[in-house]
Amino acid sequence: MPNKLRWGVVATGGIADVVTGDLRLLPDVEVLAVSSRALPKAESFAAKHEIPRAYGDYTDLLADPDVDVVYVATPHAQHHAVTRAALEAGKHVLCEKPATLTLPDLHDVVDLARESGLFFMEAIWTRFNPLIVRLGELVAAGEIGDVRSIHADFGFTLEHDPAHRLWAKTLGGGSLFDLGIYPVSFAHLLLGEPATVAAHGSMVDGVDAEIGMLLGYPDGAHALLGSSLVSPLKSGAVVYGTKGLVELPEAVFNPSRIIVNGVEHRHEQEGAGYVPQLREVVNRVLAGDVESPSMPHAESLAILRTLTRAAEQVGLTYADVAV
Template structure:
């Protein structure tokens, strides 16, 4: 490994563009390569971000011996295939959420990463947001007493277009796995994996346009969660305790402020907000570790179990669209 950790970016869409911008803010990182099925797109992306190597196929990027870590930013349905190939090529992996669409796929890549001794993490940046970290500390210290319930939502209106990735089942579309993963992950962070999962929603073209979830825990503790592509849900969260509450007023996925028992907490965001997550990957890979304690593969599996249970309640499945 060189003095700088060398990254390869697979795909050139909007999320890849923003995350790559944040990667370049880290002094001990070099974004060495990018791949896209369309070579001109890879070349344009490389020129924009000062990336020296552009490939037309992710297999070529994975064959580059100088790439240490791969960031997977393809459509959801391709995550498993690209992640598995990267691990087989001996690369550490940061994969956008959801890491895979099925439990079998996620179990496969988690096992492979463990077998190869490679770092693997699902990119749920919320877990590394300084205010979210502080929130968990305050809750653990008893600032709001015993947590009794969580409310969390994430939704917006998106005109129905069967070709758009969020409405296209063949691309892993729907609100639950793209947006609902944030409220579910938030509930898991505060309460852990639920005993029961209830859900009610509506399918359009085989994907969920909206879904509401009730997660049940012992002694009546619960979480009410929602995601939608047809309603502008308040994309925030509230954690209710026996002696107070934590309010995340907006941007549940990347809050810039939280209010704990009436006291506001703020932080200055680094870059577009992905820097803390990316710094964590660098730290763990440099240390020879294969996972982050803040977002372990076991946690990704637990979150996906909950998502899968909710999906089954509304008749949503991706088993028939998964690619190898």
């Protein structure tokens, strides 16, 4: 293993731009290569981030023997194919959420990673936010008693455009898998996988424009969650316990402050907020691990099971999406 982990970035969209900026803040990382379907875009991205190698196809990046870790930032529908190809090429993988759109595809890449002894993680950066980590510790310590109810949502208004990735089914669009995954992941963090899932929403062009979910647990605890592309949800969260509550006034996916029983906790964000997640990948790869205990394979599978159960109830499926 070299002194610095050499990363390759697949895709040059907005999330790739921000995450690559944070990658360059880590001292033990070199962003070595980037790929795009259009070589000029890869070259422009490379120039912006001082990346020495630009490729016009991700297969060329995966063939580069000097790349150790691949960050997959393509539209959702391409995640499985690119991740599988990267693992087959002997690369460790950090894949943007959702790691895949279907459970068979996620089982496929998890099994391949484990068989190959390669690190694979779904990039749910919320799990590494210091305040979310602290919240989990406080809840585990009984600071608010037993968790009885979680309210969380994430949504905004986005003008309908069939070509936009969030409205295009062929790209894995819809609110649930792009936005709703954050409230669902948050509920899983504190209550685990639900026993029951009830969902209601509206569909446009084969994808969900909005969805509301009620996750039920055997002891009566529950989570009320929502995501939307047609209304500006507060995008925060409240966790109610038997001895108090935790409030996330904004950004359930990346809070800058939380209020625990009236006491405010803050943290200074590193970069754009992705640094803790990226540092975890580096540490786990260097340690020879195939997964992170903070975002293990089993958790990705559990979250996708919940998303799938909700999706089925509003008529959302990606099984027919061809990459």
